[in-house]
Amino acid sequence: MKFRMLALACTTAINIAASDVRAQSASPQAYPTKTIRFILPFPPGGATDAVGRLIAERLQSAFKQNVTPDYRPGAAGNLGYGLVSRAPPDGYSLGLCTPSIAISPSLYKNPGYELRDIAPVALVANIPSLLVVHPSVPVNNLKELIALARKHPGKLNFGSGGVGTSNHFSGEMLKSLAKINIVHVPYKGTSVAMFALISGETDLVTIGPPAALPLLREKRLKALAVLRNKRIEQLPDVPTSAESGLPGWEVNTWYGVIAPGGTPREIIALLNADLVKAINTPEAHKRLAGVGAEPLPSSVEEFVNYLKAETAQYGKLTREAGIRGD
DSSP, rough: OOHHHHHHHHHHHHHHHEEEEEEESSGGGGGHHHEEEEEESOOSSSHHHHHHHHHHHHHHHHHHHHEEEEOOGGGGGGHHEEEEEEOOSSSSEEEEOOTTHHHHHHSSSSSOOOGGGGGEEEEEEEEEOEEEOTTTTTSSHEEEEEHHHHHHTTTTTTEESTTTTTTHHHHHHHHHTTTTTOOEESSSSSSHHHHHHHTTSEEEEEOOOOHHHHHHHHHSSSSEESSSSSOOTOOOTTTTTTTTOOOOOEEEEEEEEEETOOOHHHHHHHHHHHHHHHSSSSSHHHHHHHHTTTTTOOOOOHHHHHHHHHHHHHHHHHHTTOOOOO
């Protein structure tokens, strides 16, 4: 009997010790103790990939743990967002997001995720948009473009990377704010939309500076406006949309880091602090500038409020324009 009691006591002590070890390994104080999966919801290549890989490398350096990019493209980012929302909320599954995370909830009945199941961590970077047109379009500024569209309703068209992409909604915003009728032509990706513009198949596109600058130098496109509140260094002579008479038409491709909903606040705070620190380095600034991006570090609260505002704005535009997902 004494032997059995002693054995039971030893077994209980071992179980308690094992539980303590498991609790400690999962606690925010011990985080991270293993590889972190970083879900990138778009294909390799381009600015999104470059920003994602930069974030993964910076976090890996800060945590001294592997941070492995996991490419999960599909459905305008929805596939990747869904994977993040359903991952265990332990800090070992993170994701990169773009404006599509704020667009899809109002565009699709079932985008594959709920915003309440996602925890915003931090904004990290931003790429401004340019309005560019084919050289055959007989205008030299935004005011002339609006006048031409009003004179010939439905004649001009704009390309996009597909329904629900930021350059699709940029065109819809232009239609709404300028009260003009231009036709949306969706393509399977922004690069395809750019080829269509270069060939003269479409009249205009809104796009990030990196993709447009070489074509502008070769005079294969014309830049009419920068869609934000200040001009960009690479094109100092191109006015902003506000300077061109259309205040409020500001479109940026922003990038943020997200985690599954329910991830401990201590882990979210730790991730945010390290991301802000990593983005505010000369190396990060240089690499972001290489893809036309600017650092945009934020607090958790600032990202939460920003995401709410973006979701509300795109939701309103979706309803007013009657936009539906495919």
